Amino acid sequence: MSSAPDDPADFDSALLLDSEGKQWRVRSPRHAEASTRLETEFMVLRAFAPGIRAELPFLMPTVAGTVRQGALSTFVYSHLAGTTRSVEELTAGPEALAKEIGAALAAIHDLPRTLVSNADLPSYTPNEFRQRRLNELDQAATTGKIPPVLLRRWEHALEDVSLWRFNPCVVHGDLHEDNILVDGNRVTAVTGWTDLRIGDPADDMAWLVASNEQGFVDAVLSHYTSGRRDAPDAHLLRRAALSAEFALAQYLVKGLAAGNESMIGEAEEMLASLAEDIAEHGGQPISVEPLPQAVPAVHVEPVPQAAPAVHVEAVPQAAPAGAGAVPSVHVTPIPAEQPATADASGPAKNGEAGQAANAGGETTPHDPPAADDTSTAAITIVDAKSH
Numbered sequence: 001m002s003s004a005p006d007d008p009a010d011f012d013s014a015l016l017l018d019s020e021g022k023q024w025r026v027r028s029p030r031h032a033e034a035s036t037r038l039e040t041e042f043m044v045l046r047a048f049a050p051g052i053r054a055e056l057p058f059l060m061p062t063v064a065g066t067v068r069q070g071a072l073s074t075f076v077y078s079h080l081a082g083t084t085r086s087v088e089e090l091t092a093g094p095e096a097l098a099k100e101i102g103a104a105l106a107a108i109h110d111l112p113r114t115l116v117s118n119a120d121l122p123s124y125t126p127n128e129f130r131q132r133r134l135n136e137l138d139q140a141a142t143t144g145k146i147p148p149v150l151l152r153r154w155e156h157a158l159e160d161v162s163l164w165r166f167n168p169c170v171v172h173g174d175l176h177e178d179n180i181l182v183d184g185n186r187v188t189a190v191t192g193w194t195d196l197r198i199g200d201p202a203d204d205m206a207w208l209v210a211s212n213e214q215g216f217v218d219a220v221l222s223h224y225t226s227g228r229r230d231a232p233d234a235h236l237l238r239r240a241a242l243s244a245e246f247a248l249a250q251y252l253v254k255g256l257a258a259g260n261e262s263m264i265g266e267a268e269e270m271l272a273s274l275a276e277d278i279a280e281h282g283g284q285p286i287s288v289e290p291l292p293q294a295v296p297a298v299h300v301e302p303v304p305q306a307a308p309a310v311h312v313e314a315v316p317q318a319a320p321a322g323a324g325a326v327p328s329v330h331v332t333p334i335p336a337e338q339p340a341t342a343d344a345s346g347p348a349k350n351g352e353a354g355q356a357a358n359a360g361g362e363t364t365p366h367d368p369p370a371a372d373d374t375s376t377a378a379i380t381i382v383d384a385k386s387h
Contacts, residue, residue: 023079037194082181082188091213102223123198147275176207202239210244
């Protein structure tokens, strides 16, 4: 029987009873990465000195021994009282149980940071943690299996810098209902210490927010806040909601890396369901800044090239006289005015004579203008058809 079930993709876990009636918990990794996590937990548990354990409102596992099986290590732990409960059972519990969970979370997050640094475990500043998530998002996006609505939503939240202003603290890193042992309305133990680090406290709240039981979440948060030495930031639950959603993408990537078709299919179904829920209802708020509405793509059709409005044909040169059509109107140029003292009957200028000759060999007499006549001379129009 199992008192604290592990992820079946990573571990086999069982509760054993020896010949003396004593119970032991056994965790056996399924692959090398899971074995490394158990070895990390072994170091973490050794870092919890008796004085630190005594200040916690719950018990922690103690490693009784290890068994090496090839490249994998199986760990044996002393038995801890209590059993796991489903999220539905926990959220349906009384206020006293919510208080116990809130106090347990506060105690974990108030652990001394030297506990992590001395064990050479990961430590992240808010910006480092945000950048780490952005890198994970890029990796998930390359799978082509994340619905676009989720990619936009998560990217917007991760780029909302105001969301990531928090005080880093010691974080359990893998806290959920399967790692909390309960006896009655009391939290008796917390297990699964494979991902201890300094980071975002919201990660330990993700499983609460995912329950969608706001009354239970508010009750736990109230007792958590009163139990913390440092007041939690205003956007703790927003980041917890993001962490809960993003866990589905992490699960998908993990399934792809392992080549586990069952995990991949399950992750795709959960992602599709989440995308539909957000598209229909909007989902839980995760960003401080509202998500910009997607602008529908505009299809622009090319404008056909307009045909010229007027077709211009070349004008044929006029045919010589007598060889075809003749212009209907001949315009005689205005002769230059003669000085008043000039002889009005004098011969015409060579240019005028030539022009008259070109017009048909005839000249048209003009009355000499008066000396003070400044009017423009009339233009004589000759009808060429009469010639």
